Amino acid sequence: MVNGMWKKCNWRDFMKVCIVAMTGLYPLDIGGPAPVAYFLAKELNRNGIDVMMFIRADSEKNLKFKNTEEIKELKRTEIIPIDVTYNAKTFLNIQSLIYKVLEANKRFKEILKDVDVIFYNSPPVDVVLCFPFISKQSSKKQVFALHGGLFYESKNLVGKLLMQLQKNWFDKVVAVSAFSRDIALKFGFSRDKIEIISNGIDLDPIRAAEPFNLLGCPKILHVGRLAQIKGVDTLLKAFSIIIKNFPEAHLYLVGDGPERSNLEKLSDSLGIMGNTHFEGFIPPGKDVFRYYxxxxLFVMPSHKETFGITLLEAMASKIPVIVADIDGGPRELIKNGENGFLFPVGDYKILAEKIIEVFENKNLMEKFVSENYSLIEDRYTWRKIILKYMALFKTLERKN
Incomplete structure (x- = not known):
């Protein structure tokens, strides 16, 4: 179906897409933006489109990145690494940083003549901050994907100021949800430039994943950063209630972050440390899918999510889900009582009630699983999502 639509769209004259992905490298890093850049490149390649992808990685990480099985699948993607790490030492050596900016600009100008559309998968406010201006001067079409971080979580005031200066240079803005669109509007992006294109997932590796032999009955899972905005403390408090009803229950937390130490202390004070497993960071891919x-049961207690790829992964893995009732992916994907449960943000008592209700009602669990898997197959695979990106890029290419 995709190839048929591709031929209809007359993409033979469409030569290259440049993806600028400076936040996260799939499959080495976890987080929403990283897999979007990878799967966008993969699907464009699969449909005969060449891609050039700028990434931020030192030589060691770039080598590790290029040697992953996933990246080896990108037969028509050229990876262009920019070796820069942001820390105090970087900004003390401002001369070196300026040199790297100039080198990045030089390489970008070299490839720009062969590129039809530039897609920014992260805010161009770092070493690639000149890219939008250079592209505008060359009359190239530019698309910016708003995933969230900088716009509601980050305290990077300089980055926000740079985005204010750049925002009118983008021809289109991709919002991953209605919530993401609202963030874009509030920031000042023009409504007529915004297109909602959700994140997607690849079903094949999820289907192929084999389960681990994990302790516990039942087993509860959370996948994500251990940061305050993810609300993991709410899940821990709820779990302290759960094990009174299900003494053999175990909780698995896949991910790492600045709150890990505090959460471990909280687990200990709640008396649940023996049933709680801090699994640490696990690169996205087959091992994470094995946890699902x-x-x-999968629980997402986040305070904010522009979309939530881990929620899609759980739904595709055929386990029931319970999520915080927040704007963004969770509220757009889950209809309370129909394909999962929503609970008020931070209310661990209601979360515990919902978890118990799911575990005590096998028919309800099966209903949630069936509804969610059908939803994923119908709307959220990358082979469906890429059609929207292709249509968007084609519209811009016509205007070039």
């Missing part, structure tokens, strides 16, 4: 396949 091994557990009985």
């Amino acid at each position: 396949k091994s557990c009985d």
